[in-house]
Amino acid sequence: MELMQKQTLERLAPWFVTISMFLLWEIICRLGGIPEYFLPAPTVIFDAMLTFHEALIEDSLYTLLSTSLGFGIAVVFGLLLGLLIGWSKTIYRGLYPVMVGFNSVPKVAVVPILVLWFGIGIVPAVLTAFLISFFPIVVNVATGLATTEPELEDVLRSLGASKLDIMLKVGIPGAMPFFFGSLKVAITLAFVGAVVSETVASNHGVGHLMLSAQANFEVPLVFAGLLVLAFEGIVMYAIFAAIEQRTAKWAYRSHQ
Amino acid sequence: MTHFVDIDEVSVSYNLGEPPVLEGASLQMSKGEFVALVGPSGCGKSTFMKLMSGLLKADQGSVVVANQEVTRPLGNVGMAFQNSVMLPWRTTLNNLLLPLEIARPHRETFRQNREAHANKAIELLSSVGLENVAEKFPWELSGGMRQRASLCRALIHEPEVLMLDEPFGALDAFTREELWCVLRDLWQERKFTVLLVTHDLIESAFLADRVLVMSNRPSRVIMELEIPFKRPRDLDIRFEKEFVDIVHQLRDQIRTARAA
Ligand SMILES: Nc1ncnc2c1ncn2[C@@H]1O[C@H](COP(=O)(O)OP(=O)(O)O)[C@@H](O)[C@H]1O
Ligand SMILES: [Mg+2]
Numbered sequence: 001m002e003l004m005q006k007q008t009l010e011r012l013a014p015w016f017v018t019i020s021m022f023l024l025w026e027i028i029c030r031l032g033g034i035p036e037y038f039l040p041a042p043t044v045i046f047d048a049m050l051t052f053h054e055a056l057i058e059d060s061l062y063t064l065l066s067t068s069l070g071f072g073i074a075v076v077f078g079l080l081l082g083l084l085i086g087w088s089k090t091i092y093r094g095l096y097p098v099m100v101g102f103n104s105v106p107k108v109a110v111v112p113i114l115v116l117w118f119g120i121g122i123v124p125a126v127l128t129a130f131l132i133s134f135f136p137i138v139v140n141v142a143t144g145l146a147t148t149e150p151e152l153e154d155v156l157r158s159l160g161a162s163k164l165d166i167m168l169k170v171g172i173p174g175a176m177p178f179f180f181g182s183l184k185v186a187i188t189l190a191f192v193g194a195v196v197s198e199t200v201a202s203n204h205g206v207g208h209l210m211l212s213a214q215a216n217f218e219v220p221l222v223f224a225g226l227l228v229l230a231f232e233g234i235v236m237y238a239i240f241a242a243i244e245q246r247t248a249k250w251a252y253r254s255h256q
Numbered sequence: 257m258t259h260f261v262d263i264d265e266v267s268v269s270y271n272l273g274e275p276p277v278l279e280g281a282s283l284q285m286s287k288g289e290f291v292a293l294v295g296p297s298g299c300g301k302s303t304f305m306k307l308m309s310g311l312l313k314a315d316q317g318s319v320v321v322a323n324q325e326v327t328r329p330l331g332n333v334g335m336a337f338q339n340s341v342m343l344p345w346r347t348t349l350n351n352l353l354l355p356l357e358i359a360r361p362h363r364e365t366f367r368q369n370r371e372a373h374a375n376k377a378i379e380l381l382s383s384v385g386l387e388n389v390a391e392k393f394p395w396e397l398s399g400g401m402r403q404r405a406s407l408c409r410a411l412i413h414e415p416e417v418l419m420l421d422e423p424f425g426a427l428d429a430f431t432r433e434e435l436w437c438v439l440r441d442l443w444q445e446r447k448f449t450v451l452l453v454t455h456d457l458i459e460s461a462f463l464a465d466r467v468l469v470m471s472n473r474p475s476r477v478i479m480e481l482e483i484p485f486k487r488p489r490d491l492d493i494r495f496e497k498e499f500v501d502i503v504h505q506l507r508d509q510i511r512t513a514r515a516a
Pocket of ligand 2: 301421
């Protein structure tokens with residue numbers, strides 16, 4: 001009985017905290033007399049959401065599209081590059097300095113170049129999403145491949161296994177939890193990349209919407225955009241966290 | 257007479273310029289013989305084993321197994337280690353089938369014969385006392401059960417040679433004794449050729465026909481001892497005087513080897 005109560009409490013805790021946060025926010029705004037143009041109360045923001053729901057839905061779908069495209073390319077490219085790096089030490093060594101250099105460039109700094117090449121629009125957003133999100137996938141896949149136990153490799157090689165056999169039977173399945181684990185990080189990053197690029201170089205998307213709202217001093221709409229982004233981000237993260245759990249049950253069980 | 261396993265005067269070093277790990281090491285085994293290899297830790301026992309299985313090439317000397325010069329892994333060996341290295345995403349049964357997916361000639365026909373293989377695997381599992389674990393995942397097994405399964409995996413493709421590198425090193429004393437008997441019975445029944453690396457002298461004397469002692473690096477076999485007890489041996493043999501004498505003799509040898 002007590003255990004059940006505790007579990008119920010644990011399940012309800014996140015809702016409780018979230019709702020309390022909004023309540024507190026509302027109260028502070030109302031009682032503190034904080035002006036709407038500085039920090040609108042949640043109810044004001046929800047009201048703006050209703051008023052502008054068409055634009056919000058359209059723009060968030062647009063942001064979702066550029067995020068997904070960039071993320072999709074990152075998954076394919078990241079997986080391939082990760083496998084390549086895991087396959088050969090020489091390739092790894094060769095690519096290492098380039099990758100470290102690439103990773104240390106803030107990707108936002110590439111947006112002007114992308115605009116220079118592709119103009120304002122969806123392409124810079126997709127590419128920024130891709131550039132910012134593929135790296136964790138590469139690193140995780142390569143790390144996953146590197147965790148193959150040497151003894152297991154010996155067992156298989158002694159049976160006459162080729163490098164490809166070992167990769168297919170042990171390396172790749174073993175790297176899958178790492179791969180799926182990286183996706184929830186990568187999708188979040190892709191989202192950040194898309195929004196940042198939209199904010200500075202697009203006529204669509206939530207980023208652009210927020211920037212225009214700010215220019216028009218529609219402060220509640222700016223915050224409405226922010227809440228929509230938070231919501232989208234949470235949903236995408238949750239989806240990939242769930243996928244991770246399903247695809248790699250064994251990884252949780254065997255390392256507990 | 258030519259030996260089934262004939263390793264002649266091999267030398268190996270891992271890194272250029274370093275003193276060799278093995279130098280002039282030799283080992284002969286006849287078919288179906290059970291040989292244990294003991295020696296100070298780090299002397300090159302595992303290296304010796306890798307050499308014999310073709311995982312590692314000798315700088316000098318020759319390695320011949322079943323009249324074949326070993327220059328690459330031959331596929332007719334089974335291996336098990338201290339760490340059972342099962343694939344956590346496969347059931348025990350599918351872990352056992354892994355060698356058949358890899359080793360020739362089974363791999364070409366693996367799909368057609370999968371059912372027959374699975375039956376064989378289940379039979380093998382029951383012969384080591386693992387009746388109901390085929391569908392369990394490795395993390396659901398105890399250490400001893402995993403090690404039994406690991407032995408089964410090493411034997412599923414009916415290799416001529418079984419190589420065991422401290423396979424019972426991580427088990428508690430009772431489980432270890434149980435597994436000695438499991439291995440003894442498997443060997444009694446199938447008479448594969450075994451090379452067992454161990455640091456447990458009692459284990460070596462209980463299981464093997466012959467115990468070889470290796471020296472410190474650069475290492476080679478410096479002594480061998482026939483274990484005369486008739487088979488099948490009972491666990492209680494360990495407390496008989498002749499047995500204890502042999503263990504003492506081995507211990508003295510290793511002490512000298514370490515001092516050298
Ligand atoms: N892959 C390797 N690279 C370099 N040195 C190694 C490697 N494997 C083993 N050695 C060295 O070779 C020596 C013998 O190792 P090993 O055969 O594992 O000894 P044992 O199994 O008898 O404990 C050790 O000194 C070890 O450090
Ligand atoms: Mg060793």
